Amino acid sequence: MSGVAQMTIGHRDAERYEGKDFGFWLYLMSDAVIFTLLFATNLVMDGNPAGGPTPKDVFELDRAAAETALLLLSSATFGVAAVALSAGERGKVVLWLAITLLLGAGFIYLEIDEFAGMIAEGAGPDRSGFLSAFFTLVGTHGLHVTVGLVWILVMIGQVLTKGISAPVASRLMRLGLFWHFLDIIWVVIFSVVYLPGVL
Amino acid sequence: MDIFGRLTIDSLPFYSAVAASGAAVTVLGGLAVAGAITYFGAWRMVMTRWVSSLDHKKIGIMYIMLALVMLVRGFVDAAMMRSQQAIAYNNEGYLPPDHFDQIFSSHGTIMIFFMAMPFLSGLANLIVPQQIGSRDVAFPFMNSVSLWLTTAGAGLMLTSLVVGKFSTAGWTAYPPYSGVEYTPGVGVDYWLWMVFISGFATTMTGINFLVTIFKCRAPGMTMFRLPLFTWTIFITSVLIIFAFPALTVACAMLILDRNFGFHFFTNDMGGNMMNYINLFWLWGHPEVYILILPAFGVFSEVVATFSQKRLFGYISLVCATIAIGLLSFTVWLHHFFTMGSSAKVNSFFGTMTTIISVPTGVKVFDWLLTMYRGRIIFKPPMLFTIGFLVTFVIGCLSGVLLALPPIDYMMHNTTFLVAHFHNMIIPGVLFGYLAGYMYWFPKAFGFKLNEKWGTRAFWCWIVGFYIAFMPLYVLGMLGMPRRMEHYDIAAWQPHLVVAWVGAFIILLGMICLAVQLIVSIRERNEALDLSGDAWNGRSLEWATASPAAPYNFAVLPKVESRDAWWDMKQRGVAYQRPEKYEDIVMPKNTYAGLVIGVAGGVFGFAAIWWMWWLAFLALAVIAGTIIYRASDDDDEFIILASEVKAIEDERFARLAKAPKNEMADEPGFAGESAAEPAT
Numbered sequence: 053m054s055g056v057a058q059m060t061i062g063h064r065d066a067e068r069y070e071g072k073d074f075g076f077w078l079y080l081m082s083d084a085v086i087f088t089l090l091f092a093t094n095l096v097m098d099g100n101p102a103g104g105p106t107p108k109d110v111f112e113l114d115r116a117a118a119e120t121a122l123l124l125l126s127s128a129t130f131g132v133a134a135v136a137l138s139a140g141e142r143g144k145v146v147l148w149l150a151i152t153l154l155l156g157a158g159f160i161y162l163e164i165d166e167f168a169g170m171i172a173e174g175a176g177p178d179r180s181g182f183l184s185a186f187f188t189l190v191g192t193h194g195l196h197v198t199v200g201l202v203w204i205l206v207m208i209g210q211v212l213t214k215g216i217s218a219p220v221a222s223r224l225m226r227l228g229l230f231w232h233f234l235d236i237i238w239v240v241i242f243s244v245v246y247l248p249g250v251l
Numbered sequence: 252m253d254i255f256g257r258l259t260i261d262s263l264p265f266y267s268a269v270a271a272s273g274a275a276v277t278v279l280g281g282l283a284v285a286g287a288i289t290y291f292g293a294w295r296m297v298m299t300r301w302v303s304s305l306d307h308k309k310i311g312i313m314y315i316m317l318a319l320v321m322l323v324r325g326f327v328d329a330a331m332m333r334s335q336q337a338i339a340y341n342n343e344g345y346l347p348p349d350h351f352d353q354i355f356s357s358h359g360t361i362m363i364f365f366m367a368m369p370f371l372s373g374l375a376n377l378i379v380p381q382q383i384g385s386r387d388v389a390f391p392f393m394n395s396v397s398l399w400l401t402t403a404g405a406g407l408m409l410t411s412l413v414v415g416k417f418s419t420a421g422w423t424a425y426p427p428y429s430g431v432e433y434t435p436g437v438g439v440d441y442w443l444w445m446v447f448i449s450g451f452a453t454t455m456t457g458i459n460f461l462v463t464i465f466k467c468r469a470p471g472m473t474m475f476r477l478p479l480f481t482w483t484i485f486i487t488s489v490l491i492i493f494a495f496p497a498l499t500v501a502c503a504m505l506i507l508d509r510n511f512g513f514h515f516f517t518n519d520m521g522g523n524m525m526n527y528i529n530l531f532w533l534w535g536h537p538e539v540y541i542l543i544l545p546a547f548g549v550f551s552e553v554v555a556t557f558s559q560k561r562l563f564g565y566i567s568l569v570c571a572t573i574a575i576g577l578l579s580f581t582v583w584l585h586h587f588f589t590m591g592s593s594a595k596v597n598s599f600f601g602t603m604t605t606i607i608s609v610p611t612g613v614k615v616f617d618w619l620l621t622m623y624r625g626r627i628i629f630k631p632p633m634l635f636t637i638g639f640l641v642t643f644v645i646g647c648l649s650g651v652l653l654a655l656p657p658i659d660y661m662m663h664n665t666t667f668l669v670a671h672f673h674n675m676i677i678p679g680v681l682f683g684y685l686a687g688y689m690y691w692f693p694k695a696f697g698f699k700l701n702e703k704w705g706t707r708a709f710w711c712w713i714v715g716f717y718i719a720f721m722p723l724y725v726l727g728m729l730g731m732p733r734r735m736e737h738y739d740i741a742a743w744q745p746h747l748v749v750a751w752v753g754a755f756i757i758l759l760g761m762i763c764l765a766v767q768l769i770v771s772i773r774e775r776n777e778a779l780d781l782s783g784d785a786w787n788g789r790s791l792e793w794a795t796a797s798p799a800a801p802y803n804f805a806v807l808p809k810v811e812s813r814d815a816w817w818d819m820k821q822r823g824v825a826y827q828r829p830e831k832y833e834d835i836v837m838p839k840n841t842y843a844g845l846v847i848g849v850a851g852g853v854f855g856f857a858a859i860w861w862m863w864w865l866a867f868l869a870l871a872v873i874a875g876t877i878i879y880r881a882s883d884d885d886d887e888f889i890i891l892a893s894e895v896k897a898i899e900d901e902r903f904a905r906l907a908k909a910p911k912n913e914m915a916d917e918p919g920f921a922g923e924s925a926a927e928p929a930t
Binding site: 067070071072074075078079081082083085086089090093096097100101102177178179180181182183184185187188202206209210214217219223 | 389390454457458459461462465466467492493495496497499500503504507508511512513514515517519520521522523526530533874878881882884
């Protein structure tokens, strides 16, 4: 293959990554609509406890604050990983991705513990319309974070085996978009679901 | 807890002769296809050249094949309903209520989700990359995943005919009736999971085409030089990306209600069933435009080509398309005026609904003015276009009537409504897609479809349509509710018999379509499209060979005006041989899309029947395939310049044998360098 052909392929790759980033933004917008509708449903239904527990009874602000801290911190550590990526420091990328993974896993642990506690108290999603909407919204976010964790794990594997190649770096950038997006959703969950529920 | 969940031997349809024969036809049909492939020794060809293909043209053809198969199934449902209603005056007819309800539910579900949507995706796949001068879509692999997940949804639809029963809750599945309290069993779950899975596929298609149209255009192909069909796919993609999440959310919530005891839409425990209906139509109304805008795009291409004239009012057509896209999100409540919102809310949505007919009217005038002083050649695609214009306007008028809340209160849930939306969807959507199918068939296969049978199909469809649906307007006025299994009002029966005759004429139209396909394949050597420009076309898809090479364009075209191909022909730069060819990079074929599709179908089936272990296994397979694929950086191959040259040499040899202009023998041919009438 001639040098010219290689150059045109390189140019084509750059365009491909640009297209992939744009496509991923579109996916995030579509996902944002899903969350918007879940928020709307939550607002419609949080006045329907059906004689069961109300937001005040089931929400623990301390726990929500801890979850928030973990997730926000994980966004910051992902940012450090992204800086290491642009500096081309492979070891640091893996290290900070691993820290992000741990923080995210801690968030998921707290959330599962919260859900399990509520279900044990008889405040599960089948108790009332309010709790159905709550579990679905927060659970959908949790599911996204779990997918994000698997994705981080896969990317750690890719960085270790493939190094920081152009396709790996491009995937890491999209993973970053996804991870920060989930952070924003969580901030809205905290301010629209937990805070008004307790205050 | 056993491994088959709630699936038992009683789920097989031996309880009714009609249901059993439906199942038998489905199973035998599947076996016949498999047998035919085996008989012709074609498995290797089918698997390596089609199923695993990432070529957008082949994916498009497979989508359209799926759509045509499902069109037959959906039509059979319609014919069964018409027959039942024609005879069921003061008697039970031949279908028990439970079965009749399944049939009207599956008819709507199939026609929207598994006929119209795949047809749309198919035409977009086949044509859009060629119209914008691209070699492929932005995400060829995701394209394959979309195709196979859509097929998985359609597969679940066909499975429901054999294993278990389908939903009786209509194609909209309104709670609380669709809730587990009133409709236990698997029917609604079949509906939910097939819609959920194919909805994912459609969302991915929307993202794919938006990025394709944004990022993959040939040099010089600015947004305002895009052919109208591409414009409509562009706006449709936007609508898909923003509307389909609402369907996903509504389905997910109803799934949780039915299977896990949630209370989103239940009567008690704080459920709110109107939330479902809002969410559903928040998707459902944009969906109407998702379906019809691409058909408008087809009509715009066809009307200009066969009037041999530049499309009238290009900018106004684009603006009307964008306006319809925006307004389509502001009218959803007109599907349930009778919910009992305040007069102010109803007036708002009634007004918006009336307003959305304005850009549609603009389009109708643009098409009429394109024909005005054009030299019209009456090929079947053009016949469908003219039939659409005349018929669609009637549907629009009944729509504006229904947009007025007081009238809607009178007509809600009557056959007047059924007549109205069939009056929009059959001429608007189906005629458009059939016109596109006949117009672009030579581009896909290299020969034209038989005109005589195409014309017969058109006349059967349009005459059948009027005879089948005009009586339903009258019946609605007479107060007949939709979806009646039997009735005791003598005055209704004559109209229903007439409608049955109409359905029979449409059956003749279906047969004409089948005959057309068979005759065309047999006599293909007499209708070869050697030049690639079968209709003396105007846009870039006619610049490629028919069928196009895997890479579409050996050298990417340089676009200098609207109607790019017409412009090239005028300037004498069409069909130019480049001095040398370059290597072309294309995506490798892969079975990963098929694996994800099959696993998606298995997941749906397992979730419907509560075989949770199998559902998790299928999900694991999907996740594993995605991770495997996402870690594979060697997913492309190179077509060497020498191979490109060989393919192109063959094309130029065929071109030399082609007539100078494919349309030159047509009466009314305006000449290939006909001056453009001033607009």
